[in-house]
Amino acid sequence: MISISSVDPYDILRQIVLYLFTGIGYFGIFRKCGVKGIWAFVPMAREYHMGLCADKESEGKKLSVITGIVLVSNFFIFAIDEEYIEVALLLAIATIALIITEVIFHIRILIGLTKVFNRSKWWVWPLWLFESITTLLWGYSSKFQPSHKVDYVDESVQVKELGTNLKATDQGLSVNIKERSTIQFFKKKVLLKDIHMNIPKGHMVLLLGGSGAGKTTFVNAVTGYEKAKAEIKIDGSNVYKDYSKMLYDIGFVPQQDLMRENDTAILTLSDAASLRLPSKVKRPEIHKRIKDVMAQFGLSAASGTLVEKMSGGQKKRLSIAMEYISDPSIFILDEPDSGLDGIVARSLFTRLREIADQNKIVIVITHTPDRVADLFDDVIVLAKDSKRTGRLAWYGPIKEAYEFFGKDSMEGILSCINPKDAGGEGRGDEFVEKYAARLQEMVG
């Protein structure tokens, strides 16, 4: 077995020199792609930025992690004493598997590079087998130019913010999100920023926003499922501080009908009731509640039917009933009308309106808002700003929203705030600032 003492130092030196030499080629390629050239010489960072240049960020991340693990693993294989030969052997087997994976991801990225540089895929072979020489050619020959550069966010742009919390209301939902961000691959990504509103009880609210505007992130932040730098209060109680208790007061209905297909409707609801209702509620009360909710959602006739045999509309109503059974104060639904025709969808939203009228807050995400817009009290409009952060472009009554955006439909509003590359007018920043100014004026 090889131990660290038996490793040829010249071999290591040769490998380092080769890595640095290849780095010179990538230095040129990175600069052409708009990436800092220095990353070409840093292990792991090079692999990630190769992915960026090749328009394959996800593969770049994976390759970077695998490269890191292989490096560490190689070190241990050589460092392990001969006494623990079996450990080194095991590690070596795992490393071989990782190296194969590394090669596959490397080739995927190289294919991406050929595409970005508008070259034939045959270039993958010289790029892979004679990487040092080929990258020099690609990096410094004017004949090799990328079709587009890495799309970085312009951090210098500042979109106006309210910058202060709204006073929380004692009755209803108070949302004061300062920021919701994630750290992805050493980079901070702000998903939501500066969102403030007070939603009174009894309101049914439409949550509108284009793809990637942060609708689900907003919902998750409000429910406490994914915590943000925020203060969320329901009737004055802090959701984040008492999440384990408050979660029963918030009903969230996901887009998909996530129920066990081989169970009956009544037993599905019964289990949901047992899980969500307080332990002091006695069996007869639970049965009564189940019966009432089944009737309210028009499911009484289908109570003994297996979920898999139910229609799309019935499944959706059962999914909603599972959350409604615990009588939550806030009810959030993610595209409850997906896959439903107009009449069934309208009937479903009418039921949601009835729930809101019971002094509850109902927030709904939908991609076909105009067919049911009249049933809503308010609309929350989220827009991506130029930093691709989800921002609040409007919260208020539906009619005022039409005036604010100068449009006569919800789809018109959506089109107005969507970025140009998503087929919209790209006026997100304008309305975010306009709304922030309006809010500032209101709160003084």
Next chain:
Amino acid sequence: MDMLKIKHRGRVAQTRIYLGKFFRMFIFQNDWKVLPMSAVIAGLVSFAVGANLYKTMEGTLMGSFALACICIWNGFFNSIQVICRERAILKREHRSGLHISSYIAAHMIYQAILCVLQVFITIQVLNFMNVVLPSKPLITAIPVLDFGITLFLVTYCADMLALLISAFSRTTTAAMTIMPFMLIVQLLFSGGFFSLPQEAMPLTNLTATKWGLTALCAQGDYNSLPMVSIWNSVVKMKNIEYEGQRPVYEMLKYIEENDMRDEILMETGKQNQNPDYAFDRDIVIRCWKWLIMWTVVYVALAIFLLEFIDKDKR
């Protein structure tokens, strides 16, 4: 706020809810199919290697290995898909207040009952096929109960390993891809059946097959059994001639004429005893402890992994 003072159902109550759900799934879904499948597998194995089980050393080693394989197979198939197939549902329920420990506890109880039934079916099939089972008590007063406990522990350990794989995998396809790989590891590193280099022997401690095989051999008093492979090899060489004579044939003739064959077979066995398979209570207890230890490790890891289910991509 009043709501903050309200108590909801705790872990034990949640376990009961899910246990009911799993038994319903057993009837309505295809989970019940693992029971007839275990009978079929036990029948096939009895037919193939049952004849010499607990009769000769070789037959016992091969048969015990096959029995351990049945258990691993049954255990793996019981739960390899149970979590990953409803991962999205589990995520929703976790969001609504489900404790992961309750969910896994319900699976543990449900799977334990399934494993007991499979072991019972397997033993019944072995009896039906006239396969010899251990006859001397070692831990309890009933030999077949000792045998059954070992089969149960191996099945349950494999079951919990499959549960861990199911908790780790995002999809059923991923789980079913990992399963054959884990099966190979279990079979290859059983330590008794395949000769492994000395360096690889510590790895055998990781497998349920090693502890199952060892316990089953010990319970069948492996070291008291005759060894027949050397005799069979010698018989094959009986016609070899040396300087016009057939010495091997002469030797065999002498042994048969003096009715010494069984004595020779026993003596061959005595010379090839394996101290690991001695008819010793401590050995069996040690095997059981290892199996329980791995079961606990797999369960703990499954709970740990599922606690992060909220991090799944939307």
